[in-house]
Amino acid sequence: MFILGIETSxxxxxxxxxxxxxxxxxxxxxxxxxIHSSHGGIVPEIASRQHILDIREVTLSALKFGNIKLRDLxxxxxxxxxxxxxxxxxGLNFAKGLACSxxxxxxxxxxxxxHIYAAWINNDYFSPMPFQQIVDEQNKIxxxxxxxxxxxxxxxxxxxxxxxxxETRDDAVGExxxxxxxxxxxxxxxxxxIQKASNFSxxxxxPFPRSWINGTHDFSFSGIKTSVINRSxxxxxxxxxxxxxxxKDIQANFSKAFQDSVVDVLxxxxxxxAISYECKGIILVGGVAANTALRExxxxxxxxPVSIPPIDLxxxxxxxxxxxxxxxxxxxKFSEMSLDVIPNLRIS
Ligand code: KG4
Ligand code: ZN
Numbered sequence: 181m182f183i184l185g186i187e188t189s190x191x192x193x194x195x196x197x198x199x200x201x202x203x204x205x206x207x208x209x210x211x212x213x214x215i216h217s218s219h220g221g222i223v224p225e226i227a228s229r230q231h232i233l234d235i236r237e238v239t240l241s242a243l244k245f246g247n248i249k250l251r252d253l254x255x256x257x258x259x260x261x262x263x264x265x266x267x268x269x270x271g272l273n274f275a276k277g278l279a280c281s282x283x284x285x286x287x288x289x290x291x292x293x294x295h296i297y298a299a300w301i302n303n304d305y306f307s308p309m310p311f312q313q314i315v316d317e318q319n320k321i322x323x324x325x326x327x328x329x330x331x332x333x334x335x336x337x338x339x340x341x342x343x344x345x346x347e348t349r350d351d352a353v354g355e356x357x358x359x360x361x362x363x364x365x366x367x368x369x370x371x372x373x374i375q376k377a378s379n380f381s382x383x384x385x386x387p388f389p390r391s392w393i394n395g396t397h398d399f400s401f402s403g404i405k406t407s408v409i410n411r412s413x414x415x416x417x418x419x420x421x422x423x424x425x426x427x428k429d430i431q432a433n434f435s436k437a438f439q440d441s442v443v444d445v446l447x448x449x450x451x452x453x454a455i456s457y458e459c460k461g462i463i464l465v466g467g468v469a470a471n472t473a474l475r476e477x478x479x480x481x482x483x484x485p486v487s488i489p490p491i492d493l494x495x496x497x498x499x500x501x502x503x504x505x506x507x508x509x510x511x512x513k514f515s516e517m518s519l520d521v522i523p524n525l526r527i528s
Contacts, residue, residue, distance in 0.1 A: 181199060181200035181254040181255070182197055182198075182199055182246075182248055182252050182254055183197065183198055183199075183253070183254065183255045183256075183257055183502040183506050183509070184196075184197050184253050184255070184257065184278070184498075184502060185197070185198070185257045185289070185294075185498040185499060185500070186235075186239070186256070186257070186258040186271045186274060186498055186501060187258075187271065187291070187496055187497060187498045187501045188231045188235065188263075188267050188268060188270050188271030188274075189259045189263025189264065189267055189268055189271070189291045189496070190227065190264060190267060190328065190329065191211070191212040191215075191216055191222045191227045191230075191267075192209050192210065192211055192212065192496040192497070193209070193212070193230070193231050193234040193235050193238050194207075194209040194210070194238065194496055194497045194498040194501075195208055195235075195239045195242040195498040196242060196497055196498030196499030196500070196502045197242055197243075197246045197248060197253075197498075197499070197502055198301065198499055198502040198506055200506070202300055202301055202303065202503055202506060203301075203302055204301050204302050205246035206241075206242040206243070206245040206499075207242070207492065207493075207497050207499040208242040208498070209238075209492075209495075209496070209497055209498070210234040210237070212226075212227060212230050213369060215230060216368065217368045217369075219368075220362055220368055222264075224264045224265075224266055225266065227264060227266070227267050228264065228266030228267045228269070228270055231267055231270035231271065232270055235271065235274050236274075239278075242498065250278075250282060251282070253278075253282060253284060255284055255286075255287055255505055255509055256275045256279040256282075256284060256285070256286050256287065256505075257287040257288075257289050257501050257502050257506075257508070258271050258272055258274075258275035258286070258287070258288060258289060258501065259271060259272075259288075259290075259291045259501055260272055260289065260290075260515075260519055260520070260521050260522060261290065261291065261521055261522035261523055261525030262290075262292070262329070262522070262524055262525040263329070263521075264523065265521055265523045268521035268523065269521055272288075272519065272520075272521055276519075280517065285514045285515075286515045286516075286517065287505040287508050287509055287513065287514055287515055288515040288519045289501045289504045289505055290525055290527055291496075291501075292325055292330060292332065292334070292527045293340075293342070293504045294500040294503070294504045295465040295466050295500060296325065296336065296342075296463060296465055296504075297506075297507060298489045298493040298494065298497070298499070298503065299463045299465060299487050299488075299489050300503055301489065301499055315336055315337070315338055316338050317337055317338070319460050320335050320336065320337050320457060320459045320460060321335070321336040321459055321460065321461050321462070321463055322334075322336075322453060322454035322457065322459040322462045322463070323335070323336055323342075323462075323464075323465065324446065324450045324462065324463070324464050324465070324469075325466045326352075326353045326354065326446065326464070326465075326466040326467070326468035326469055327352065327353075327354050327467040327468060327496075328352060328354035328355055328369070328468075329352050329354070329355070330347075330348075330352050330354075331347060331353045331399050332344055332346070332348075333345050333346035333347070333450060334527055335457055335459065336463075339507050339510070340507065340508070340511045340513065342527045342528060343528070344526070345397045345453060345457070346396060346397025346398045346449070346453065347398060347399070348398070348400065348401060349398050349399070350400050350401060350402035351401045351402050351405060352401070353399070353401055353468050354369075354371055354467050354468045355401075356401035356402075356404065356442065357369075357370045357371040357374055357442075357468065358370040358371070359405050360374065360404075360405055360408050360434075360435075361373050361435075363405075363408055363409055363412050363417075363418060364377070364408075364412075364417075364430075364431050364434055364435060365417065365425040365426055365431065366431065366435075371467065371470070371471060374435040374438065375439065375472060377428075377432045377435035377436075378432060378435040378436035378438075378439050379432075380428065380432040381432040381433050381435065381436035381437075382429055382432065382433065384433075384436075384437070385433045385437050386437075387437055387440065387441060388404050388408060388438055388440075389403060389404060389407055389441070390404075390441050390445050391403050391404065391445060392445065397449060397453045399445065399446070399449070401442065404438065404441055404442065408438055411434070412434075415430060417430075439471070440473070443471070443473045443474045443477050444477075446474060446478075447474065447477045447481050450462060450478065451478070451481055451482050451483075454482070454484060455483070455484075460484060461484055461485045461487060462478065462482055462484060462485070462486045462487070463487050463488070464478055464486065464487075464488045465488075465489060465494060467494060467495045469489070469494040470491045470494045470495060475488050
């Protein structure tokens with residue numbers, strides 16, 4: 181059994197293949213970062229048009245890499261939401277065409293479930309928690325999904341059973357990284373740039389505020405962004421169009437202070453929630469899970485096991501969609517050919 185997973189919800193045209201054991205056979209990603217970076221963010225129409233140009237080649241590359249023929253495929257899994265409507269439509273229609281012509285089932289996948297199931301790829305015994313093969317009410321897992329569009333704390337109570345217990349009230353954490361990077365004169369996407377710059381921090385500056393929103397598991401990142409902007413004005417490098425670029429020292433020290441603040445809140449709130457819900461493990465996924473400080477701090481602070489996929493499975497990819505497809509098919513969740521995209525799809 182080989183499941184092909186297609187992901188085009190945002191600015192990556194991605195196709196992956198997993199086998200019936202959840203082993204990754206291929207995972208090819210065509211990133212559009214170079215195309216969008218000069219705009220300082222993603223331009224939806226450019227993104228969907230680029231998906232049209234890339235999707236066939238990316239699919240053929242994945243098949244070639246895995247040494248798989250089209251006729252070897254048993255299922256086509258595809259992201260149908262959440263994401264940019266125009267981008268989702270390209271992947272979904274391509275997937276329908278493939279499933280139809282090969283006469284095999286179509287499996288629609290929630291992008292956020294895809295991020296979560298990335299933690300299952302390539303794991304022995306098919307589980308991200310070495311001791312825990314079962315996920316049920318007694319063996320819950322806390323999932324922190326952190327990406328450019330999402331910041332969600334989700335409890336997994338079983339395969340295909342998710343409950344959002346906290347989410348951002350304004351900016352997604354990746355969005356905050358991207359916006360703050362722009363203020364600091366760093367490139368898009370901002371997350372990796374802020375991480376790189378913070379490694380060169382020479383001194384600790386006054387910390388940026390932490391938004392705890394006590395009594396809830398929700399997050400907020402717009403306050404810290406405003407705080408970075410206000411302090412930037414004092415140094416004279418805001419607004420960005422005035423382009424007095426901050427020097428490398430300021431860039432590094434601001435980046436470190438910003439990253440420290442965000443990581444502190446994400447880690448402490450996630451660990452507290454996991455303990456209060458008596459979870460058996462924590463999974464960290466999504467593009468921002470590529471952040472080294474976040475990975476290291478969560479592992480250091482959590483009293484329960486933490487599972488974090490390798491970086492290429494944290495950022496958007498097709499293998500995670502194929503893996504979610506594998507679980508959906510075990511739950512007999514197949515999709516009709518009339519499946520439509522749902523840009524604001526939630527996880528439940
Ligand atoms: O999951 P993803 O690839 O796409 C979405 O579904 O949004 O996440 C992209 C986000 C971007 O905001 C990017 O700045 C952030 O992940 N990111 C990082 C790092 N690498 C990527 N943020 C912090 N540190 C990183 N190392
Ligand atoms: Zn994503």
